Amino acid sequence: MQNILGTLSLLLLVAPHASSQGLPVVAPEEVGLSTERLKRIRPVMGRYVDENKLAGIMTMVARRGKVVHFEKVGMMDVAKDKPIQFDTIFRIYSMTKPITSVAIMMLYEKGHFQLSDPVSKFIPEFKDLKVFKNETEEGIELAHAKREMTIRDLLTHTSGLTYGWGDQPVDKMYQGAQLFNPDSTLKEMVGKLSRIPLVHQPGTTWEYSVSTDVLGYLVEVISGMSFDAFLEREIFKPLGMVDTSFHVPDEKVDRFAELYRPADDGGLQVVETAPLGAGPQRMFFSGGGGLFSTAADYVRFCQMLLNGGELEGSRLLGRKTIELMTMNHLPPELHPFEQAGAGFGLGFAVLTDVAQTAILGSEGSFRWGGAASTTFWIDPKEELIGLLMTQLMENPHPFQQQFKVLTYQSIVD
Numbered sequence: 001m002q003n004i005l006g007t008l009s010l011l012l013l014v015a016p017h018a019s020s021q022g023l024p025v026v027a028p029e030e031v032g033l034s035t036e037r038l039k040r041i042r043p044v045m046g047r048y049v050d051e052n053k054l055a056g057i058m059t060m061v062a063r064r065g066k067v068v069h070f071e072k073v074g075m076m077d078v079a080k081d082k083p084i085q086f087d088t089i090f091r092i093y094s095m096t097k098p099i100t101s102v103a104i105m106m107l108y109e110k111g112h113f114q115l116s117d118p119v120s121k122f123i124p125e126f127k128d129l130k131v132f133k134n135e136t137e138e139g140i141e142l143a144h145a146k147r148e149m150t151i152r153d154l155l156t157h158t159s160g161l162t163y164g165w166g167d168q169p170v171d172k173m174y175q176g177a178q179l180f181n182p183d184s185t186l187k188e189m190v191g192k193l194s195r196i197p198l199v200h201q202p203g204t205t206w207e208y209s210v211s212t213d214v215l216g217y218l219v220e221v222i223s224g225m226s227f228d229a230f231l232e233r234e235i236f237k238p239l240g241m242v243d244t245s246f247h248v249p250d251e252k253v254d255r256f257a258e259l260y261r262p263a264d265d266g267g268l269q270v271v272e273t274a275p276l277g278a279g280p281q282r283m284f285f286s287g288g289g290g291l292f293s294t295a296a297d298y299v300r301f302c303q304m305l306l307n308g309g310e311l312e313g314s315r316l317l318g319r320k321t322i323e324l325m326t327m328n329h330l331p332p333e334l335h336p337f338e339q340a341g342a343g344f345g346l347g348f349a350v351l352t353d354v355a356q357t358a359i360l361g362s363e364g365s366f367r368w369g370g371a372a373s374t375t376f377w378i379d380p381k382e383e384l385i386g387l388l389m390t391q392l393m394e395n396p397h398p399f400q401q402q403f404k405v406l407t408y409q410s411i412v413d
Contacts, residue, residue, distance in 0.1 A: 022296035023303060028068040031383075032413030033061070038069045041406045048399055049074035052267045055260050056084035057399070060295050060387040061407050065303060069407075070295070076257040076391075078268070087296065089243055089256045090389045091273075093289040093370030097212045099301065100287035101155060101347025103231060104215045105321055108151075112222045115155070115346075118148035119214065122221045125194035131160060132170050132197045140169050142197050149202040151218070154211040155346040156329050157336070160198030161209040170199045179210065182284050186217040186227060189284070206336035206344060216287025227285040238314035239304055241297040246285050248292050256292070259372060261393040271393055289371065295389050298376065302385045306378050326366045326380075328352050359401055360408035375400050382411065 028035045041059055048054040056074030060067060076084040108115065113122070120127035126149060130142040145160070153159040164174020177192040178184075193210065200207060216227045223230050228246050236244050248256050263269040284290070300311060305326075309317030317325075328343030328350045330336065336344050341356030343349075348366035351357065362381040369375035373395040376387045386407045388400060 022070075023062055023065060023067045023299060025070070026066040026068060028410065031063040031066055031068060033063060033068050033410045034412045037410035037412070038406075040409070041069065041403065042071050042073065044402050044406060045071075045399060046073045048397060053262070053397055054390055054392055054399070055258065055268060056088075056390065058084060058086075058088065058295050058389040059403055060299055060385075060389075061410075062299055062303065062385040062387075064383045065307070067299070076255075078258065078260075079270070080258075084257065085255065087243070087255055087294055088389070089248055089252060089292050089294055090374060090391060091257075091259060091370070091372050092291050092293045092298065092374050093372055095293070095298065095368060095370040095374055095376065096287060096289050096291040098305075098347045098368055099231065099235060099291065100212050100215050100219070101325065102301075102305075102316060103219050103227075103235060103287075104151070104155070105317060105325060105346065106234060107219065107222050109318060109321055113151060115152040116150050118150055119154065119159075119218070120148055122218055123190055123194075123214070125191060129160070129194070130197045131201055132168075132199055135169050140197070143201075145198065146201050147203065149198075151215075152329070152346070153202050154215050154218075156344055157206055157209055157211050158203050158330070158334065159209060159211045159214075160200045160202045160205075160207075161193065161211050161214070162199045162207050163209055168199070170197060173197075179213075180284065180286060184284050186213065186220060186285060186287075190214060190217050204334075206330060206334045208336075210288060212288040212347075213286055216285060219287070227287060235301075235316060236297075238316065239300045239311055241293070241300055244291060244293040244297045244301075246290050246292070257391045259391045259393065262396060268392075295387055298389075299385060299387050302376055302378055302387065306380060306383065306385060326350060326364070326378075360405050369400070373400065377404065382408075384408075384411075 028038055045057050055078050056076050058072045061069035072084045074084055076082050076088045129145050131145050133141040133143045149159045164171045173196045179189050219230050220227050259271040259273055260268040261271050304311040308319035309322050325346040327345055329345055330343045341353040343352045348368055351361050351363055351365045354361050354363055362379045365377055365379040367377035373390050373392040378385050388403050
């Protein structure tokens with residue numbers, strides 16, 4: 001009886017967001033999960049809120065196309081005493097990257113390019129790029145690129161581009177170029193990049209970078225549409241992602257979560273960001289980190305990937321394309337992460353060795369996350385999706401890993 005009441009409560013909570021903006025909701029036992037074991041998630045996540053380490057957090061678990069867990073704890077805005085809601089809008093930052101990768105692969109499927117094509121075929125400014133070699137008293141020494149950067153390099157972050165977060169000479173050039181000026185365009189960003197040397201020879205090193213922003217510009221060049229318009233027409237509208245955009249309109253601002261970081265006193269402090277709901281919509285559409293979304297929207301994107309490129313009759317990609325995107329494309333010497341057991345595909349981290357990760361999971365699962373501690377993973381073997389939404393920069397806590405373990409331990413079939 002208790003399990004039935006718990007399921008009814010979940011249905012009542014999720015139902016308004018589980019049709020056009022989510023997935024069907026069922027009792028966990030219908031898809032091989034345990035209601036009692038899933039109840040372990042809330043106390044662990046809630047502890048972070050109780051200890052003022054998180055303002056609010058939302059977790060979702062779906063299996064075989066059905067939602068079995070969707071819970072929220074805490075506040076979306078502490079100062080305004082606003083509880084987090086099921087339709088709260090989050091900054092998903094780098095969870096934009098998989099969407100951008102899907103967009104470019106949709107154009108790949110239409111025959112517009114090969115993955116081995118040089119980027120300069122579509123962006124002439126990227127022809128004959130130079131590569132940073134070393135720094136001398138007279139300045140920096142450059143080398144010629146041994147080969148051209150390819151579209152596959154962009155998708156796998158082996159392009160030789162970087163993010164400019166460090167204090168090396170190339171990083172300082174990135175910082176001085178102000179690549180992510182909200183009043184600029186992707187075309188202007190690419191023009192600035194073409195005048196900065198690569199930090200590595202193309203194809204030789206995995207380095208997280210602005211590669212996905214360049215892919216966003218490639219979508220514009222190849223499709224003849226602005227990047228935001230392409231995503232809206234080709235991805236968001238077909239998938240019913242009604243709250244995913246590069247802009248939060250006035251009528252939705254009250255659903256937008258505040259952004260936090262750890263404070264020196266152990267609590268939280270607000271991260272100041274540009275105000276929303278006022279002034280013109282920005283022009284810069286960052287394919288690497290510019291989107292806002294909801295849990296109900298993003299799980300539909302995840303389910304499309306898990307389904308092999310299709311959701312509810314809308315097919316974005318073919319099954320073999322999804323297979324290519326979610327297999328490891330890197331040799332061992334280009335291993336991208338400090339934690340062993342993961343490679344990288346075309347837009348996703350890919351789990352290659354469960355034992356090396358020392359955490360529950362399945363080989364072949366793929367994932368990514370965002371700077372404000374949002375994350376998702378998709379496990380094709382278990383037909384499982386995990387999605388976590390919060391808004392915490394500079395996260396020092398292991399709640400993402402705990403959520404993953406708490407999800408997998410609930411499997412009972």
